[in-house]
Amino acid sequence: MSNVNVYQQRPADIAGQSPLHHAGLHELVGKGRKNAGITLREKKLRGHLVIRGDAKDAGFSGGVHKVLGLELPVALTLVADGDTSLQWLGPDEWLLIVPGGSEFEVERTLRAALDGQHFSVVNVSGGQTLLELSGPKVRELLMKSSSYDVHPSNFPVGKAVGTVFAKSQLVIRHTGEETWELVIRRSFADYFWLWLQDASAEYGLAVEA
Numbered sequence: 085m086s087n088v089n090v091y092q093q094r095p096a097d098i099a100g101q102s103p104l105h106h107a108g109l110h111e112l113v114g115k116g117r118k119n120a121g122i123t124l125r126e127k128k129l130r131g132h133l134v135i136r137g138d139a140k141d142a143g144f145s146g147g148v149h150k151v152l153g154l155e156l157p158v159a160l161t162l163v164a165d166g167d168t169s170l171q172w173l174g175p176d177e178w179l180l181i182v183p184g185g186s187e188f189e190v191e192r193t194l195r196a197a198l199d200g201q202h203f204s205v206v207n208v209s210g211g212q213t214l215l216e217l218s219g220p221k222v223r224e225l226l227m228k229s230s231s232y233d234v235h236p237s238n239f240p241v242g243k244a245v246g247t248v249f250a251k252s253q254l255v256i257r258h259t260g261e262e263t264w265e266l267v268i269r270r271s272f273a274d275y276f277w278l279w280l281q282d283a284s285a286e287y288g289l290a291v292e293a
Contacts, residue, residue, distance in 0.1 A: 090195065092188045100184075102128035103273035112291040121221030121287030125282065127265075131187025131222045132175070133180040135194070138201040147197040151190070152180070164243045171257065172246045176256055179255075179267070181214065205247050208280040213273060215266040215280075221287035222264050226256065234258075250279045 104126050116123075125190035137144040145156050154170045156178060157163045172180045182190050187209055194205050197282060217225070226234045232247040234256075244257040255267035257260065268276050281289060 090191060092186075100129050102126060102130070103268075104277055107274070109291050110293055111293050116290030120286070120290035121242065122217055122219045122225055122284045122292045123292055124284075125216045125218075125292040127216055129184040130167075130209070131180075131182040131184055131190065132207070132209045132212055132214075132267075133182070133187060133191060133194075134206045135180055135204070136176050136177045137198070137201065138176060141179035141200055141201070144198060144203060147201070148194070150173040151193050151197050153263055161242050162259075163242075164259070171258075173246070173253070190262050209292070210256075210270065212267055212269050215268060215276070216263065217266065217280075218263040219261055219287075219290075220258070222262060224284050224287065225280070226247055226264065229279065230256065232256065246269055250276070252276070 092218060100118065109124075111127055131176075139145055139156050148170075149155055152168065152170060154163050154168070157170055157172045159172055159175075163168055164170070167181075167183045169181045171181075173179050180190070187207055191205050191207055198205075223234055226232075230243060230247055230249045238247075239256075239258055241258050241260060244255060246253065246255045249266070251254070252269075252272050254269070254276070255271075257267065259264040259265055266276070
């Protein structure tokens with residue numbers, strides 16, 4: 085195994101706080117407009133790992149598949165199995181999101197499976213969070229917020245892109261017919277939360293735990 089400093093970033097005996105902890109989303113559950121066009125849920129404290137390697141190398145792609153049970157996705161797509169997803173970020177880079185608390189063991193297992201190869205695994209869990217938007221008006225909200233074309237013909241389920249959103253940047257992932265995910269940086273979490281409240285005002289916004 086490579087000689088790197090791998091450590092548990094979030095010890096089990098320390099309670100973590102999500103980037104939107106201060107917003108008190110749990111207090112807003114059930115208080116939104118009935119039949120709201122958009123429902124927001126923070127998939128908080130998930131494990132986020134950036135993996136880099138050569139997709140054409142059978143040893144690398146096979147090692148990743150052996151650990152995750154997922155094939156490396158091709159450009160602008162993601163694959164998922166339950167709460168574990170793998171998204172293409174670039175020709176040799178992928179974002180892996182796993183259930184919170186499992187990221188340390190997943191990283192260790194990946195490093196063991198890829199030992200001796202040219203690769204990189206970096207835990208970026210503390211730097212970003214995942215917001216899920218669902219409902220019949222999410223696409224309209226995205227159209228107001230980003231210049232990227234989210235028409236069904238251009239942005240089908242399974243596609244994921246990094247793009248401009250409002251006055252910042254994020255990753256938009258289309259995970260279901262009326263379900264989308266936003267991967268946002270921790271330092272911009274408050275900005276996105278305020279933007280989403282304003283942009284969804286005409287449709288109604290509900291918050292789920």
